[in-house]
Amino acid sequence: MVSHRIIVAAAVLAGAVTLGAPTAQAHAFLDHASPAVGSTVPTAPETVTMWFTQQLEPAFTTATVTDASGNTVDAGPAQVDPKDPTELRVPLKKLPPGTYTVAWHALSVDTHTTTGHFTFTVKP
Amino acid sequence: MRSPPFDGRCRWLIPAAALMIAQIDDALAHGFAGDRFFPATILTDDPFVADEMSLPTLTLDPTQSDGSREFDIGSDLSMLITPNWDFTLSSNWAHIHTPGVVTQTGFQGLTTGTQYQLFINAEHEAMALAALDVTWGNTGNLAAGAPAFTTLSPTFDFGKGFGDLPDSVPWLRPFALTGNLALNFPTQVETQGVPNPNSFFYGFAIEYSIPYLQSQVKDLGIGPPFNRMIPLVEFALTTPFNRGQSGMTTGTVQPGIIWAGQTFQVGAEMIIPTNSLSGHGIGGVVQLHFYLDDLFPNSIGRPISQW
Numbered sequence: 001m002v003s004h005r006i007i008v009a010a011a012v013l014a015g016a017v018t019l020g021a022p023t024a025q026a027h028a029f030l031d032h033a034s035p036a037v038g039s040t041v042p043t044a045p046e047t048v049t050m051w052f053t054q055q056l057e058p059a060f061t062t063a064t065v066t067d068a069s070g071n072t073v074d075a076g077p078a079q080v081d082p083k084d085p086t087e088l089r090v091p092l093k094k095l096p097p098g099t100y101t102v103a104w105h106a107l108s109v110d111t112h113t114t115t116g117h118f119t120f121t122v123k124p
Numbered sequence: 125m126r127s128p129p130f131d132g133r134c135r136w137l138i139p140a141a142a143l144m145i146a147q148i149d150d151a152l153a154h155g156f157a158g159d160r161f162f163p164a165t166i167l168t169d170d171p172f173v174a175d176e177m178s179l180p181t182l183t184l185d186p187t188q189s190d191g192s193r194e195f196d197i198g199s200d201l202s203m204l205i206t207p208n209w210d211f212t213l214s215s216n217w218a219h220i221h222t223p224g225v226v227t228q229t230g231f232q233g234l235t236t237g238t239q240y241q242l243f244i245n246a247e248h249e250a251m252a253l254a255a256l257d258v259t260w261g262n263t264g265n266l267a268a269g270a271p272a273f274t275t276l277s278p279t280f281d282f283g284k285g286f287g288d289l290p291d292s293v294p295w296l297r298p299f300a301l302t303g304n305l306a307l308n309f310p311t312q313v314e315t316q317g318v319p320n321p322n323s324f325f326y327g328f329a330i331e332y333s334i335p336y337l338q339s340q341v342k343d344l345g346i347g348p349p350f351n352r353m354i355p356l357v358e359f360a361l362t363t364p365f366n367r368g369q370s371g372m373t374t375g376t377v378q379p380g381i382i383w384a385g386q387t388f389q390v391g392a393e394m395i396i397p398t399n400s401l402s403g404h405g406i407g408g409v410v411q412l413h414f415y416l417d418d419l420f421p422n423s424i425g426r427p428i429s430q431w
Contacts, residue, residue: 026386026418027156030339038294038342053386110421115246116159118340119291 028054028086028108035120044095044122048074048102055085060107063090068099078104085109097124154415158246159340160285161333162302163382164413166391167358168327169304171251171283173210173241175416175425177201182410186376186395186403192222194269196232202239203416204427212237212257218268230265239281249285249300254278261311273312273320280305287340298336303328308362319367327360335384354382361398374402378409387418 033050035041048065063078074090081087088104103117154174155162164170166181181198188194200214216232237257244251257277264270283302304327310320333354338346361375380393395407417425 026415027161029161029335032338032343036343037339110418112418112421114156116340 026054026108026110027112027114028052028056028106029114030104030106030116030118031086033102033118037118038120040121040123042123044092044097045120046092048090048092048120050088050102050104052086052088052106052108054108054110054112056080056088057107057109057111058082058085061088061105063088063102063104065090065092066101066103067095073100095122097122154417157244157249157251157283157285159287160249160300160336161384162251162283162285162300163331163354163356163384163389163391165302165329165331165356165358165382166380166393166409166411167360167376167378168302168329169255169279169281171253171281171302172244173204173208173239173253174202175204175210175420175427176414177416178411178413180412183395184407184409186397186407187405188403189400190222192220192225194221195219203424206429206431207427208241210239212239212255215264220268228265228267228269230268231263231270232268233259233261233264233270235259237279247288249287250283252280252282254280257306271310272315273310275320276309276311277306277325279325285336287336294341295337297341298333300331300333300336301328302331304360313367319369321364321367321369323362323364325360325362327358329356329358331356331382349383352384354384356380356382358393359398372401373399375399376402376407380409387415389413389415 029052031051031053033048035045035048050063058080061078061080064072065074067073073093073095075093076091078088078090081089099119099121101117101119105113105115107113154176155164155170155172162170162172164176164178178200183196183198185194196216196218198214198216200212202210202212204210214235218230218232220228235257237255239253239255242252242254257279259271259275261271261273266272281304283300285300287297289297304325306325308323308325312320314320331354334346334350335352338344338351357377357379359375359377361373363373364370375398377396377398378393380391382389382391391411391413393409395409397403419425
């Protein structure tokens, strides 16, 4: 049947697109974080760690952590783990109870940028 | 002695290079406005220019009032000319079965378009584009629904994410709305005694992004494949406004789900006619969609010109 041939042709073309692509690297989305996005933790964390869906470019990937008043509370620049380039760590000062905002800007190794922000709360 | 990679004299190169890369990338990214990623919707047009391709889109329409049922195999291609300007190409192959009548098959006419990105506002997750689509006459099988005349359709498409809502309503922040407003102007008043009215097309998509929920609002621990799903409801209506057909609105409502991966997405929707003029029963559509900017970042996934 003609319709079957058209479907097969479309499937072959779609397969060719997928297989014909070079090793694809795409946008780095935040997969998960510690403390978790939107979570409340009983004790103040020493770092915020984020795991992304793609490897990150260390020179152009940043993250900051601020308190409810907008004051920076990170203890240094965000660092991409050289052993696992999907992992980004931000060292923190000693945090009093409160809600904190993590804002990140990631550049994946194929130069796609993504941004995001989330909060976590340290229990009183 | 070997110099360190970035000494004080060339430290300015870092922000300069980052800015340059970010500017290029913003132009390449498909469907991003700040923290928001808009997937490519199936029924309604996307509010962003991009290098992308849908292949195939398989559609089984609801049964029409004459008892006919149509099955389509469609494809769409969008290619960037510059970072803010693209052209589009789409075509459908149709199989129309009507009880007691010879089944008709063939292409339904070629549609081309050009789109210009008017703005992208990162802070408010908003974007809009203006487009002109042309469905060309006599480019398919007339018996399979291809038009014998050309139709011009100036279009306005927009998208808005609700991530800027206050923290007091966190569960609403993953919502987003996209929409199309278009006018259709056939270049022939009537064809073989049948009038071709001018019409108004309006379509919307309401989306709830699980990825946005988990990465920006609250990580609920939803795992694969559900953590990349975006439930949505699309609807699109066409209302003629002259030539004896004023107010004869037809359209569909299409609830479904899009799964958005790193380089492609898969979508499936149910097709529900809005009234008897639009058919009866239900249909369905599935689509495989590729992000060409991610698959081919150094060739066809880039704008032809950076101008």
